[in-house]
Amino acid sequence: MTLWSILVLASLACLLLKIIGYLIPEDLVKSGPVRRTADLLPAALLAGLIGTGIAVENQHLAIGPPFAGVATAAVLFWLRVPFLPAVVAAAAVTAVLRLWTQA
Structure with missing residues (x-):
């Protein structure tokens, strides 16, 4: 893997985690x-x-x-x-x- 492919995969993982954070119900978070x-x-x-x-x-x-x-x-x-x-x-x-x- 090149450095750029690792960077893109890490960015996509961060984006996925951010989207999952919006999908989690507020009651569970609190x-x-x-x-x-x-x-x-x-x-x-x-x-x-x-x-x-x-x-x-x-x-x-x-x-x-x-x-x-x-x-x-x-x-x-x-x-x-x-x-x-x-x-x-x-x-x-x-x-x-x-x-x-x-x-």
């Missing part, structure tokens, strides 16, 4: 389990992207400064630290570890 899944799915996908982005390098597990920064933010959020101080602390941990590993 039901409890579907609504909860739809609310949690973006967060789960984002967590997966972040996880692979910070812990995988050349298809190998590579735990380094970015992972430490995200872990710092996770712990601070668990301790209910406000958003901005947690992000600043995570960035500081990542920066210090990057400087330390390069030296």
